[in-house]
Amino acid sequence: SYVLTQPPSVSVAPGQTASITCGGDNIGNRSVHWYQQRSGQAPVLVVYDDSDRPSGIPERFSGSNSGNTATLTISRVEAGDEADYYCQVWDTTSDHPEVFGTGTKVTVL
Amino acid sequence: QVQLQQWGAGLLKPSETLSLTCAVYSGSFSGYYWSWIRQPPGKGLEWIGKITYSGSANYNPSLKSRVSISVDTSKNQFSLKLTSVTAADTAVYYCARLVPAWSGAFDIWGQGTMVTVSS
Numbered sequence: 001s002y003v004l005t006q007p008p009s010v011s012v013a014p015g016q017t018a019s020i021t022c023g024g025d026n027i028g029n030r031s032v033h034w035y036q037q038r039s040g041q042a043p044v045l046v047v048y049d050d051s052d053r054p055s056g057i058p059e060r061f062s063g064s065n066s067g068n069t070a071t072l073t074i075s076r077v078e079a080g081d082e083a084d085y086y087c088q089v090w091d092t093t094s095d096h097p098e099v100f101g102t103g104t105k106v107t108v109l
Numbered sequence: 110q111v112q113l114q115q116w117g118a119g120l121l122k123p124s125e126t127l128s129l130t131c132a133v134y135s136g137s138f139s140g141y142y143w144s145w146i147r148q149p150p151g152k153g154l155e156w157i158g159k160i161t162y163s164g165s166a167n168y169n170p171s172l173k174s175r176v177s178i179s180v181d182t183s184k185n186q187f188s189l190k191l192t193s194v195t196a197a198d199t200a201v202y203y204c205a206r207l208v209p210a211w212s213g214a215f216d217i218w219g220q221g222t223m224v225t226v227s228s
Contacts, residue, residue: 001170031212035154042203042221043154048214086154090213095170098144098156098213 002091004101011107018074020104022087025068030089032070034063038083046085047072074106082108111136113219115204117189121226127191131204131219132184138162142207143187144215145178147200155200159207160187194226 005023012018022032032050035043045054047063050070060075074081087101117129131143144159158168160178168176172191180187191198204219 033212033214035215042218043215044218045214045216048208048211048216052211054216088154088214090207092213095167096156097167098146098159098207100154100156103153 001094001096002089002099004087004089004099006085006087006101006104008102009105009107011109012074012077013109014077014079016077018077018081018106020072020074020085020087020106022070022072022101023068024070024089027068027070027089028066030065030091032063032065033088033090034061034072035086035088036081036083037086043086077108079108082106111206111217113204113206113217115202115219115222117202117222117224119223119225121194121224122228123195123226124193125226127194127198127202127224128188129202129204129222129224130186130188132186133206134185136217138182138185140209142209143178143180144205144207145189146203146205146215147198148203148221149197149200157189157191157202196226198224199226200224 034047036046037043046061050065051063062073112134115131139162142159145157160166166178175192177190201221205215206217
């Protein structure tokens, strides 16, 4: 099945910008979704279809996707952004269509 | 505001069958895929399977021989059964709504159920 690779951790100071990458073979040809999971809570969708935000998600969360890397960018980072972040794609041609990335722990310094 | 509420047994012995149910409140049941996802302690997310309103299901190949997902449209509920559980099945189990129009994003999640398999 398709493999999505994320860095295990990213650290960022409050007010700065965090970038979380998601690597996959020609991932730029797929739609990528991003989830935030705070400690002890269910995941929350923060970006879908590479760069769209669901209702209620701040504009500080943005996404891009090209080549072999998709990126979630969090601008003006706040303490409440500390969480695990997962990317995900939907490969309808596969017998394992729903694939999640390995996850990235974002630490706010 | 669509909500997913899930329930089921939280402690199982090896070889028993895991059984969880998820109810969909305040929203349409058709037009979406209804999914189960799990997360072992300290680890990442693993897709288990999904089912449509009409009952068409597909499963993670690694679990296919042990998993079954069913739907009860009269109650707006869907259920997960996982047979012959072992300690490796210990995880938080989530139900979630997959939105085909959003290229398969999971936009709504249940609260999660911690399932522990221990003798």
